Amino acid sequence: MFDRIFAFFTMAGSALLLGFFLVVHYILNTAIKVNNSTRKLASSILIVLLGVLTIVALVAMQMFSVPTSLDFEKPLEVTVPRGASLGEMAEIFDEAGLVENRWHFTLAARLTGLDRKLRAGKYVFREPLSPIGLVKALTVGGSFDITVTFPEGLTVFQVANLAADSLGISQELLLTVCFDRSFLDSLGISAPSCEGYLFPETYKLPEDISARELIARMFAHFRSIWVDSMVRRARELDMDLNEVVSLASIIEAEAHVVWEQRIISSVYHNRLRLGMLLQADPTVIYGLRSFDRPLTNEDLDTSSSPYNSYRFAGLPPGAICNPGKSAIYAALWPDSSDYLYFVSNRDGTHWFNTTAEGHHAAIRAIRGRGEHGPIPEVYNRKIMINKDL
Helix, strand or coil: CHHHHHHHHHHHHHHHHHHHHHHHHHHHHHCCCCCHHHHHHHHHHHHHHHHHHHHHHHHHHHHHHCCCCCCCCCCEEEEECCCCCHHHHHHHHHHHCCCCCHHHHHHHHHHCCCCCCCCCEEEEECCCCCHHHHHHHHHHCCECEEEEECCCCCCHHHHHHHHHHHHCCCHHHHHHHHCCHHHHHHHCCCCCCCCCCCCCCEEEEECCCCHHHHHHHHHHHHHHHCCHHHHHHHHHCCCCHHHHHHHHHHHHHHCCCHHHHHHHHHHHHHHHHHCCCCCCHHHHHHHHCCCCCCCCHHHHHHCCCCCCCCCCCCCCCCCCCCCCHHHHHHHHCCCCCCCCEEEECCCCCEEEECCHHHHHHHHHHHHCCCCCCCCCCCCCCCCCCCCCC
16 A cells, blocks of 8 residues: 555656646746747756656655565564664664665655654564565564463463463453364364363463464464374274373373373273273362362262262363373373372372282371371372362
């Protein structure tokens, strides 16, 4: 639009000046009594001036309205820092090759009166622009990247909290999108929500990113680590993607140290193979959602949530947190063991056992109750979930 406007005014100015010179030429020929040599001299001067004016107009159009000759093999990303002056912006775009000459950009900004409306931010250019086109793009404004780290083991509720604090995304909106069936289908997620598929990582994100864009970005990262070898291994185990992610999330929630993840995985694989209940405390906590206290035996007996692995056999319907790559790997390649039980030590590691008797003895020893003391309330590593959501 600015290109057309500038070209219009350039041509209009040329037409006005041409008209002016024609009027002067007419006056010289009709109203002023001068000799032929003077008239010829005046005509020659007018022709020369008209030619110069035409050349100036063409050069101006070339300078301001024609895109740069830069060859775009891929999108070009340029960041204009906050507080940058017009001259500094011109230098940035000149070095990036977006303008043939920095003065072309500066003059275009001043002549259009937009030099005070240019905005800082990150811009992505996918095709060459004229100086005026570049000026127009800068009036719309770019965005700045924000670095956000989503650790392993966060639930979607915690992800929503962190996204709200770091990116200003509404918690309620992000959670609504996470459970939106049509949106999940568009991503190819068959699980009840995007829980388990928001891959934990440090992301550089635009400050104006939307809830859908954030989820899609994190899911795309998940898909990038779900490689062919994992697909083949899941088939060998007769597990679908949702089952692998669900198991990985339980492993992520239970393991305090990475090197124990494959051992913990072996416990759950053994239990599933033998038809035993998983009896994983974190699944019960997830089903209760607003739970912020240790589990009790009553909770295990009365909770009707499908995530209660003390009452319902098999894996829960979906993940209980967002596991990292090591937990996903552990779910697919468990350690070789006969373990069926484990209990957490005070240092975050676990004692593993093959029998219920050995498991109960380990609990008594860890809790300092002695070999013949009562088995304490269910030992639990809490998953903190925002109880207001």
